[in-house]
Amino acid sequence: MAKKPLPTPEQLRQLLRYEPETGKLYWRERPADLFQARGKFPPEHGAKVWNARWAGAEAFTAVAKEGYHVGAINFRTMRAHRVIWAIVYGAWPVGEIDHINGIRSDNRLCNLRVVSPSANRKNMKRRKDNPSGATGVYWWPTSRKWRVQIKSCGERRHIGMFDTFEEAVAARKAAEAKHGFHRNHGRPA
Numbered sequence: 001m002a003k004k005p006l007p008t009p010e011q012l013r014q015l016l017r018y019e020p021e022t023g024k025l026y027w028r029e030r031p032a033d034l035f036q037a038r039g040k041f042p043p044e045h046g047a048k049v050w051n052a053r054w055a056g057a058e059a060f061t062a063v064a065k066e067g068y069h070v071g072a073i074n075f076r077t078m079r080a081h082r083v084i085w086a087i088v089y090g091a092w093p094v095g096e097i098d099h100i101n102g103i104r105s106d107n108r109l110c111n112l113r114v115v116s117p118s119a120n121r122k123n124m125k126r127r128k129d130n131p132s133g134a135t136g137v138y139w140w141p142t143s144r145k146w147r148v149q150i151k152s153c154g155e156r157r158h159i160g161m162f163d164t165f166e167e168a169v170a171a172r173k174a175a176e177a178k179h180g181f182h183r184n185h186g187r188p189a
Contacts, residue, residue: 004076009086015073016059018087023107025071025080029055067104081107085114096120102184118153123182128189135186136175137168148172152179 007015017026035046060071060080069080084107085093098115099106102125115123126135132146140147140161146168148159159175162168176185 004074006092007073009090012083012087016087018084020109025059027054027057027059069105069107081112085112098123102187122180123185125189126186134169134172136172150175150179
C-alpha cells in the first residue's frame, strides 16, 4: 500500500495552530466540509463530535522512542518539528531539522534549523558508551597518551597524541571549531 501524500502547508495551517514561544501545536476547529457522512449522520455531526473533543487541544503530544514529538494526520505519522517548519515557512523542509540545544522535544522556533545530515551530526550529544567523557578523546595504552581524532565530511582525521587529558580536550575543541562543529557538540548524553 502506497504512503499517503504529505499534507500541504496550507492544509496544515487549516488543521493546526502553532505557538513559536512554547513550541506546541494545537488542533483548530474543523469545518463540516472536512468530514464525510457516515450512515445517517451528516458531515456536520462528525465536525461537532470532533470539535467537542479535539478543537483547542494540544496536538502531536506522543513521543517516539527517539524523543521526538509525533502525531498523525490522515493516518500518516509525522514528526512535529517538520510539521512546524512547513506551517511557519510554507514548505516542507529540505534536509534535516536540527534541535539546536539537543532537546528533541523542544520545538520552539528559535531552537529549530534546517541543516544537511553532515551538519546535523556536528551537533550531536556525546555517546553513552564514551569512556573518556570527551568526544574524540581516547586513552591510548601503548603510548600512555591521550589520542585525539575527529570525523568530518566522512573522513576520520588524527589530531595528535597528548600527555594530559586537558590538552587533548583543548585540541579536540580547536579541531571542532576548525571543522564547523556546533558549540553544543559532545554535550553529555
